[in-house]
Amino acid sequence: MEMEAKVYIVGAGPGDPDLITVKGLKIIQHADVVLYTDSLVNEELISRAGKHAHVLQSSGMDLEEMVVIMEKAVAEGKSVARVHTGDPSMYGAILEQMVLLKQRGISYEIIPGVSSVFASAAALGAELTVPDLTQTVILTRAEGRTPVPEREKLRDLASHHCTVALFLSATLAKKVVKEFLAAGWSEDTPVAVVQRATWPDQKIVRTTLKNLDQDLREAGIRMHAMILAGWALDPSLVDRDEHRSKLYDKSFTHGYRKGVVTND
Ligand SMILES: C[S@@+](CC[C@H](N)C(=O)[O-])C[C@H]1O[C@@H](n2cnc3c(N)ncnc32)[C@H](O)[C@@H]1O
Incomplete structure (x- = not known):
């Protein structure tokens, strides 16, 4: 080179x-x-x-x-x-x-490199943008010692009810939960945490908003962790054939394929 x-x-x-x-x-x-x-x-x-x-x-x-x-x-x-x-x-x-x-x-x-957010999604076997569920991912962090601009408070971001990826936030789980609940998220919303994604000692915690803080503490996770929250993280999605994209839909025509349109 x-x-x-x-x-x-x-x-x-x-x-x-x-x-x-x-x-x-x-x-x-x-x-x-x-x-x-x-x-x-x-x-x-x-x-x-x-x-x-x-x-x-x-x-x-x-x-x-x-x-x-x-x-x-x-x-x-x-x-x-x-x-x-x-x-x-x-x-x-x-x-x-x-x-x-x-x-x-x-x-x-x-x-560029592979960000931990995508390595974590891969480790979880998750698609972050699920058709009809969410088409948006917010990459952010909870506010700790580093201030976050007023317009980017977690509560406001979470009001979109999309997938939210939180960097640098493992020690701020209590605050995260409070903000998400204030934004109207239900306590049973799936949350997945991946610590040291792709390292030999990678750890995965699947939990809910309600149990996030306790489960992180029990797992001893305080750093090097990615928190992914939202219904796209529901592990049961892969057992249900409910969320199909238009991309591979037989009746959907796009630049690379003519769709088969039926009248029924
Ligand atoms: C200073 S930031 C750097 C982020 C990095 N530039 C990236 O794209 O992944 C460090 C934070 O990234 C996340 N992080 C970095 N590597 C990680 C990994 N292997 N597994 C999970 N989270 C990781 C954690 O949230 C950690 O607190």
Whole structure:
């Protein structure tokens, strides 16, 4: 792979080292410097870096320190892989990095990754957009120490009664339940929590809104967990043939198939 003297912001995927894009892997294999979020990116993936690569963990560094390393490497004509967990665009804190890189005239490129929200849906065997049930997924977080804009309060978002994916919220389950109930969700709404999706120690808790807080506490889940809430998470959906899409409907015509229209 032809590498450039710039920063590649790479999504590592949720944990399983094979769940990275082909492009992301090639960049890790060929980059001169690999700087990765050691608490969440799988070491096995990082071990695929080239023998010549300078591999660094980012957890003990602040943003400025990281940028100095990137700036120095690029100035020396080197390529840098800055490896983030999941997809970098979701809670990846990449904007602040890009701002500093841009100020210093350093080019960068983002390589997407498999976000934990989709890895969790896969682990649960769930479709998040179920025909006639919900066609919308809200990706958000509960408000903890990090403030959430007034217009994005959970109660307001939940009023759509669609699928809601909550990052960074495992310790805020009580608050989540309160807000969803205030938005009119029933206590028996299905909720699924996946901790460390795709890692060997992945844990799944299937519960209801009513029991979410207690079940999370009993399972000892406080971090690295994705909360997915809504009726699309009902595990019995797969045993019922009730929600079909138009896409594969015999009578539905679209660009790639002429439908069979009957009069009955
Ligand atoms: C700082 S955010 C990073 C999200 C990441 N960019 C992504 O796309 O998945 C960290 C949060 O993402 C979720 N998360 C990350 N990896 C996870 C995994 N393997 N399983 C479940 N949730 C995960 C958790 O909610 C965690 O608190």
